[in-house]
Amino acid sequence: MAQFWKPGTERPPLLDDDDGGILLYSASSSSSGYGYVSIEKQRQRLPVFKYRTAILYLVETHATTIVVGETGSGKTTQIPQFLKEAGWADGGRVIACTQPRRLAVQAVASRVAEEMGVKLGEEVGYTIRFEDLTDRDSTRIKFLTDGVLLREMMEDPLLTKYSVIMVDEAHERSISTDVLLGLLKKIQRRRPELRLIISSATIEAKSMAAFFHTSKKRRGLKGEDCVPKTEPAILSVEGRGFNVQIFYIEEPVSDYIQAAVSTVMSIHDQEPMGDILVFLTGQDDIDAAVRLLTEEAQNNRKSSSGLVVLPLYSGLSRADQDLVFSPIPRGKRKVVISTNIAETSLTLEGVSYVVDSGFSKQRFYNPISNIENLVVAPISKASARQRAGRAGRVRPGKCYRLYSEEYFVKEMSAEGIPEMQRSNLVSCVIQLKALGIDNILGFDWPASPSPEAMIRALEVLYSLGVLDDDAKLTSPAGFQVAEIPLDPMVSKMILASNQLGCSEEIITIAAILSIQSIWISVRGQQKDLDEAKLRFAAAEGDHVTFLNVYKGFLRSGKSPKWCNKNFVNYQAMRKVVEIREQLKRIAQRIGIVLKSCESDMQVVRKAVTAGFFANACNLEAFSHNGMYKTIRSSQEVYIHPSSVLFRVNPKWVIYNSLVSTDRQYMRNVISIDPSWLIEAAPHYYQHHHPNSIPH
Numbered sequence: 026m027a028q029f030w031k032p033g034t035e036r037p038p039l040l041d042d043d044d045g046g047i048l049l050y051s052a053s054s055s056s057s058g059y060g061y062v063s064i065e066k067q068r069q070r071l072p073v074f075k076y077r078t079a080i081l082y083l084v085e086t087h088a089t090t091i092v093v094g095e096t097g098s099g100k101t102t103q104i105p106q107f108l109k110e111a112g113w114a115d116g117g118r119v120i121a122c123t124q125p126r127r128l129a130v131q132a133v134a135s136r137v138a139e140e141m142g143v144k145l146g147e148e149v150g151y152t153i154r155f156e157d158l159t160d161r162d163s164t165r166i167k168f169l170t171d172g173v174l175l176r177e178m179m180e181d182p183l184l185t186k187y188s189v190i191m192v193d194e195a196h197e198r199s200i201s202t203d204v205l206l207g208l209l210k211k212i213q214r215r216r217p218e219l220r221l222i223i224s225s226a227t228i229e230a231k232s233m234a235a236f237f238h239t240s241k242k243r244r245g246l247k248g249e250d251c252v253p254k255t256e257p258a259i260l261s262v263e264g265r266g267f268n269v270q271i272f273y274i275e276e277p278v279s280d281y282i283q284a285a286v287s288t289v290m291s292i293h294d295q296e297p298m299g300d301i302l303v304f305l306t307g308q309d310d311i312d313a314a315v316r317l318l319t320e321e322a323q324n325n326r327k328s329s330s331g332l333v334v335l336p337l338y339s340g341l342s343r344a345d346q347d348l349v350f351s352p353i354p355r356g357k358r359k360v361v362i363s364t365n366i367a368e369t370s371l372t373l374e375g376v377s378y379v380v381d382s383g384f385s386k387q388r389f390y391n392p393i394s395n396i397e398n399l400v401v402a403p404i405s406k407a408s409a410r411q412r413a414g415r416a417g418r419v420r421p422g423k424c425y426r427l428y429s430e431e432y433f434v435k436e437m438s439a440e441g442i443p444e445m446q447r448s449n450l451v452s453c454v455i456q457l458k459a460l461g462i463d464n465i466l467g468f469d470w471p472a473s474p475s476p477e478a479m480i481r482a483l484e485v486l487y488s489l490g491v492l493d494d495d496a497k498l499t500s501p502a503g504f505q506v507a508e509i510p511l512d513p514m515v516s517k518m519i520l521a522s523n524q525l526g527c528s529e530e531i532i533t534i535a536a537i538l539s540i541q542s543i544w545i546s547v548r549g550q551q552k553d554l555d556e557a558k559l560r561f562a563a564a565e566g567d568h569v570t571f572l573n574v575y576k577g578f579l580r581s582g583k584s585p586k587w588c589n590k591n592f593v594n595y596q597a598m599r600k601v602v603e604i605r606e607q608l609k610r611i612a613q614r615i616g617i618v619l620k621s622c623e624s625d626m627q628v629v630r631k632a633v634t635a636g637f638f639a640n641a642c643n644l645e646a647f648s649h650n651g652m653y654k655t656i657r658s659s660q661e662v663y664i665h666p667s668s669v670l671f672r673v674n675p676k677w678v679i680y681n682s683l684v685s686t687d688r689q690y691m692r693n694v695i696s697i698d699p700s701w702l703i704e705a706a707p708h709y710y711q712h713h714h715p716n717s718i719p720h
C-alpha cells in the first residue's frame with residue numbers, strides 16, 4: 026500500500042475553509058484517548074459540550090440559531106438533550122430533530138435513547154415514512170425525516186406541538202430540507218415562541234442567516250409577548266472527533282469497484298483490526314463489490330478469511346440494514362459497502378477505515394427536455410469530508426480516497442448543487458399544494474428552483490388530473506395522490522388500478538419500482554442472468570415480468586435458495602414484501618379496494634399507462650438499432666439491455682425512468698397500445714401532441 030498511497034498534507038481545518046484544504050481531522054482538545062469510557066464521559070468529551078450554555082442562551086433569545094460544527098462534534102445527539110434538560114420539552118411540548126435520511130433517524134434516535142437510559146419509542150422516539158416509533162403522550166424528543174415533518178404539516182400546519190425544531194444536516198440541501206426551511210420561515214411569523222436550530226457541518230452560515238433574517242413584524246398566535254430577536258444567531262462549534270488520516274491514490278483509477286476491493290484487501294492484510302466502510306454509488310456497484318470480496322473469501326485465501334462483508338443501501342429490508350450495526354464474532358473484521366446513506370449522522374462503532382470512491386448517484390433534471398436522469402457523478406469536498414469523518418467517530422482512523430490529492434484540491438467542487446436545482450419538482454409541488462401554498466412561483470426558497478422546472482411540474486400534475494384549471498388540487502384524486510408518499514406518477518397508477526380492478530398487482534409493481542433492482546448483477550455472468558430472466562419474461566414487458574418473479578418468490582415460500590438459483594436478489598425481495606405491506610395499508614386508508622385481476626394483464630398495462638403516459642415513446646420507423654423517440658420532446662432513447670424488451674422493440678412503449686450512459690436508456694419498460702394514451706390523458710395528447718398518436 027505504501028507505494029500506492031500518498032498521505033494528505035496536514036493542515037488544520039477551518040470552518041470557512043473555502044480553498045479546499047486537505048483535512049487531517051485532529052482530535053478535539055477534550056477527546057483524550059479511547060477505549061472503554063462511560064456514556065456520560067463520552068458525552069462530556071464531545072466538542073459541543075463546552076457550548077451547552079451558549080447554545081441554550083442563543084435559543085432562548087433568538088428565533089433562529091445556526092450551529093456550524095464539524096462532523097462528530099456532537100450536534101445531532103447532544104443539542105436535543107440540552108434542550109430537554111433546559112425545559113424546552115416541559116408541559117407536553119416536543120423537541121423535533123430532522124434528518125434527510127431514514128437510516129440516520131433510526132440510528133441517532135437509538136443512540137440518544139441509550140445515552141438517556143430510556144426505552145426507544147417512549148421519551149425518545151422517531152418517525153420515518155411508514156414507521157412511527159413514538160408515543161403520543163410520553164415522547165419528548167422526536168427524530169424524524171424532513172419529509173415526514175412536511176407531511177405532519179398537512180394535519181397541523183403550524184406544527185403546534187413542537188417547541189424547538191432542529192433541522193440537521195442542512196448542508197445536504199435535500200429538496201425536503203429546502204421546502205421545510207421555506208415553510209418554517211412562514212410558521213415563525215405566526216408562532217414567535219417557536220425556536221429553530223439549523224445545524225450543519227459546512228453550511229454557508231451567512232446566506233442561511235440572510236434567508237432567515239426578516240424585518241417583518243411577527244404576529245403572535247395568542248398575543249404572546251415573548252418575541253425573540255429576529256436576526257439569527259450563528260454559533261461555530263470548534264473541535265472535531267478523532268484524528269482521521271487521509272491518503273490519496275497516486276494515479277487515477279479506471280475501475281473504482283475493483284480499486285475499492287483491492288484497497289479493502291490491502292487494509293485487511295496490513296492494518297490493525299478495525300472495521301472498514303466503503304462508499305460506492307448504488308445497488309449494482311455494491312452487489313458487485315460484495316460478490317468480489319466474498320469470492321476472495323471463498324477462494325480461501327488466507328488474507329481474506331475473517332472478513333464479514335455487508336451491503337448497505339436503501340433497497341435493503343430493515344433487518345438487512347440492521348446487520349451493519351450488529352456485533353460480529355471476535356477476531357473478524359466487518360466490511361460495510363454502502364451508498365451515501367452512511368455519509369452523514371451515522372456512527373458505525375467499529376469503523377476505523379473508510380474507502381471513498383469519490384462518486385455517488387445523483388439526480389439531474391433537464392426541464393427543457395423534461396428528462397430526469399440518475400447518474401454516477403463526482404461528489405463534493407463537503408461529502409468527501411463527511412465520508413472521511415465516519416472513520417473518526419469513536420477512535421482515530423484512516424480514510425483512503427480513490428482519487429488524487431490534486432483532483433481533490435483543484436477539481437472537486439466545494440459543495441454539491443442543491444437537490445432543488447437539479448430535480449424534477451413534481452413531488453415537491455404537490456406537497457406545497459396540499460399544504461395550501463397556492464403561489465408556488467412566489468414561494469420563498471433558500472435556493473430558487475428554475476421557473477422552467479416549476480412550470481413543467483405544474484404541467485405534469487395538471488395532465489395527471491391532480492391539479493385543476495386554477496392549479497388547485499382536484500378532489501378527490503389530487504388529495505388522494507398527495508396522501509400517498511410516492512412519486513405522483515406512481516400514486517396515480519395506484520389510483521387507476523382501483524377503477525381497473527388490479528390494485529393487488531399494481532401495488533406489487535409500485536413496491537418493486539421503489540427499489541433499484543430485484544436482480545442480482547454479477548460481473549461476467551450476464552448470460553446466466555439473462556437466461557434466468559427468460560424464465561419469468563413476459564412479452565408485455567418488465568412490469569409483468571416483475572409480477573411473475575413476485576409470484577415465484579411467494580410460491581417458493583420466500584426462499585433465499587430459490588432467489589439465488591434464479592438470480593433474484595433475496596434482500597431486495599424482502600424489502601419489496603415490506604414496502605408492499607405498507608402500501609396496502611395506505612391504499613386501504615384512502616379507500617382503494619384491494620382486488621386482483623388474476624391473469625388479465627391488459628388492465629395492468631392500462632393502469633401503468635394512466636400514471637406514466639408522459640413517458641410514452643414510439644419506435645422510429647425503419648430504425649435498425651432500436652431507436653425510439655419520446656412523444657413529449659422527440660428525444661432519442663433506447664431500451665436498456667437489462668429490460669426483457671431489449672431487442673424485442675415493440676412499436677409503442679412506456680418507461681419508468683431513464684439512465685444515461687453512452688445513450689439515454691429506458692429502464693422498466695412496458696409495451697402499450699397508443700389508444701390508451703388518449704384514454705389516460707386526453708388533454709395531454711390531444712392538445713399538446715395532436716398528431717403523434719394514431720387514431
Ligand SMILES: Nc1ncnc2c1ncn2[C@@H]1O[C@H](COP(=O)(O)OP(=O)(O)OP(=O)(O)O)[C@@H](O)[C@H]1O
Nearest residue numbers: 096097098099100101102103136266370372418419
Ligand atoms: N451509536 C453510537 N455509538 C457510539 N458512539 C456514538 C454513537 N452515536 C454517536 N456517537 C458518538 O457521538 C459523536 C457525535 O455524534 P453526533 O451525531 O452527535 O455528531 P454530529 O456533530 O451531529 O456529526 P454529524 O454531522 O456527522 O452528524 C460521534 O462522533 C460518536 O463519538
